[in-house]
Structures are given as C-alpha cells and as structure tokens.
Amino acid sequence: MSKPYILLTPGPTPLPDEVLAALSRPILHHRTEEFGRLFETLLADLQYCLRTKNRVMALTSSGTGAMESAVCNLLSPGDKAVVHSTGLFGDRFADILKAYGLLPVVVAEEWGRAASPERLAQALRTHRDAKVVFVQHTDTSTGVLNDLKALAAVVRAESEAVLVVDAVSGLGGEVLETDLWGLDVVISASQKGLMNAPGLSFFSVSDRAWKLAEAARLPRFYLDWRLMAAALPGKETPFTPAVCLVAGQVSALGLLRAEGIENVWKRTAELARYARAKGAKLGLEVFPKDPCNILTAFRLPAGVDGKKLIKDILREEKISIAGGQGPLAGKVIRVAHMGHIGKPELDAGFAALAARLTASHA
Numbered sequence: 001m002s003k004p005y006i007l008l009t010p011g012p013t014p015l016p017d018e019v020l021a022a023l024s025r026p027i028l029h030h031r032t033e034e035f036g037r038l039f040e041t042l043l044a045d046l047q048y049c050l051r052t053k054n055r056v057m058a059l060t061s062s063g064t065g066a067m068e069s070a071v072c073n074l075l076s077p078g079d080k081a082v083v084h085s086t087g088l089f090g091d092r093f094a095d096i097l098k099a100y101g102l103l104p105v106v107v108a109e110e111w112g113r114a115a116s117p118e119r120l121a122q123a124l125r126t127h128r129d130a131k132v133v134f135v136q137h138t139d140t141s142t143g144v145l146n147d148l149k150a151l152a153a154v155v156r157a158e159s160e161a162v163l164v165v166d167a168v169s170g171l172g173g174e175v176l177e178t179d180l181w182g183l184d185v186v187i188s189a190s191q192k193g194l195m196n197a198p199g200l201s202f203f204s205v206s207d208r209a210w211k212l213a214e215a216a217r218l219p220r221f222y223l224d225w226r227l228m229a230a231a232l233p234g235k236e237t238p239f240t241p242a243v244c245l246v247a248g249q250v251s252a253l254g255l256l257r258a259e260g261i262e263n264v265w266k267r268t269a270e271l272a273r274y275a276r277a278k279g280a281k282l283g284l285e286v287f288p289k290d291p292c293n294i295l296t297a298f299r300l301p302a303g304v305d306g307k308k309l310i311k312d313i314l315r316e317e318k319i320s321i322a323g324g325q326g327p328l329a330g331k332v333i334r335v336a337h338m339g340h341i342g343k344p345e346l347d348a349g350f351a352a353l354a355a356r357l358t359a360s361h362a
Helices: 016-025 035-050 062-076 088-099 116-124 150-158 205-215 225-234 242-257 261-281 308-318 343-360
Strands: 005-006 055-060 082-086 105-106 130-134 162-166 185-189 199-204 295-299 318-322 332-336
Touching: 005 205, 005 332, 005 343, 035 199, 035 242, 055 062, 055 225, 055 308, 062 130, 062 162, 062 199, 062 205, 082 116, 088 105, 088 130, 088 150, 088 185, 088 261, 105 116, 105 199, 116 130, 116 150, 116 308, 130 318, 162 205, 199 205, 199 242, 205 225, 242 261, 261 295, 261 343, 308 318, 308 332, 308 343, 318 343, 332 343
Parallel strands: 005 318, 082 105, 082 130, 130 162, 162 185
Antiparallel strands: 055 199, 185 199, 295 332, 318 332
16 A cells, blocks of 8 residues: 655645545535525634634635735735735745836845844834734744734834734634734635635635725725625625635634634644654754744755755655745755644654664764
8 A cells, every 4th residue: 555645735735534534525606595605614713723703805816816915905005014024935925026017125034034023113114104014923934923912012012003914824724812811813725724625715804994995996896895895795705716626615614613713722732742752863953943833844964955855755665744934945955744744643753754864874
C-alpha cells in the first residue's frame, strides 16, 4: 500500500473525515430552503469562531478575494489607507490598493518581527486623514504573530480609521476577539485553520465599517458587500455559491464548536511547542522573533538547499512541507500545526527532515 499524503503546509491543510463526507454529499440547489438552513448555520458558526455579533458574509473566492473586497468596499478614489506589513501577505494588501489606483502608506517591519504599535501610532499621527488601516493577524510567509489588541487600541486612540484584519491563517488557531478588541473587519478563508477545502472566504463587518462601505465609490460588482447584505434575509448569496464547500465548512465549524474555540487555541499552542521542540533537536532555529502558534518557520542550517529539501521529501515521502517565500526562499522551511494537523503528522514530517538533515552533515 502506498504511503498516505501528509500536508504540513499552511493551506490547504488536511480535512477531517466528517468534512470529506460532507463535501461528497449530493449537491443542493442554492435557492432552496435546505441550502438556506445550511447557509444560516455557516454564518452563525463563523460568528462563534470570530467572537463577534457583527454581520458576517461569505464569498466564493480565496482569501485574497476577501482582501480585495475590503479595499473596494471601504475606499473611494483619492482616499488614504495605511498598511502595516509584516510579510508577503501584508505587502499583498498594498498591491491590491495600488491596483485600484490608491497610494498606500506602508509601515513595513523587518521580516520576522511583529507589527510595532509605536510605529503604527507614528504613522497615524502623520496621516490623520487615513480612512482604513490594514493589518495581519498572522503572516504565514514569516510565521509571525501580531498583537491585534494593542494595534486596535492604537487605531482607536490615534484616528477615526476603520481597522481591517487579515485573519486568513489565524482564525481557528490563534486567540482572536473581534468584538472585545474592536476589530472592524476580520477576513478569513476556508482552507487553513477552518479545516475545509479552498474556495470560500469570509468576513465580519462592524457598523462603523458598514457606514464607510455605503459611502465608498471604488468600482465593485461581484465583490459588492451591499449585494451580499441584501441577499442575507433570504439566507442566500447574490451569485451562485460554492454549495459543496459550504456543506464542508458547516461540518468543519461544527467540529470546532464541539471542541470549543478556546480549547482549539490551547491545542494549537501545544502543537506549536511540540513542533519547536522537535525542530530544536535537529538544530533548527525558529526564524521569527514573534512566532505564531499555527505555523513555525525554521531557519535552515548554512549549506542546506531548502528548495531541494522539500522537493525530495514530497517526492520520496509524500509529505508536503512549505518552503520560504520572497527573500526567504530556500532559507527557511515552514511547518504548519493548525486545523486537523496532529502529532502523528508532525512526527512523520520531522522524521523525514531528520533523515535528510543528518545526511547533509554526515
């Protein structure tokens, strides 16, 4: 029998059997009461995981689609926005803003360091007319965790800006308190800690953010939050949704809810400690100064070709480990421990790493 395929990547992540079963059920028509009940459950369970009473909406897209929707629904031509970037995906917010003809104010941190509340405060004092601030919860390119509570407090103290959080990888793994911390828009997606296949994204919207969305004048159609909100009373979406993915997501969220989101946070933190102890035994240093719990980026020893290492493990062991991105390509490996990933999968991944790293130094 061939070896099972093991995913230790930061998305897609492995799917529980219950989710696989839900994905394979007969497809529903999306304009029916049966789908409406499913969709209603989806949104309620997302509110639970997001710890919010704010309006939640779902979009058939990757997480980047939800990121773009936040830009085009909150801003108008000529508006100013601040992007506090701690890696590749913070930079993506800046790229989206530029694609809409806006010139973002970018506060860029050294890769591996968390967003500095002091630097954000300084930027907001300089740019008091900023309409929106974009930050990340975690950035899987660097394995860093940002202090959202502190960043949100700075935004409230220094400006009237709406705060948008990219929690595409953080939701369902890291502590997140949307309402308690005053987060206006929180974005996530299906394929990471939420244990579903790729193709769905989600976002919560505060009343403050909704006022901005009603006044925004950037072009929008498929990504128009107003159309999505208008369809919510009928328990529908304005356009055909990914029906099977909705079924899978309801199943996955049910598992998270049954475990309890606080327990999920604790389990993920324990797996992070477990993975880092495994890496330390191999002489691997944790790359970020402020590491998250959903994933660990390890700095590779000098002379180790990270690109070849992960390709060899995938080809020979059927274990998928992520490499570095951008300036970290070939220099780090990224091992996920979120969602349905457990200790047996981590054991297999670190055994494969141990065999090759030992050989490289023999």
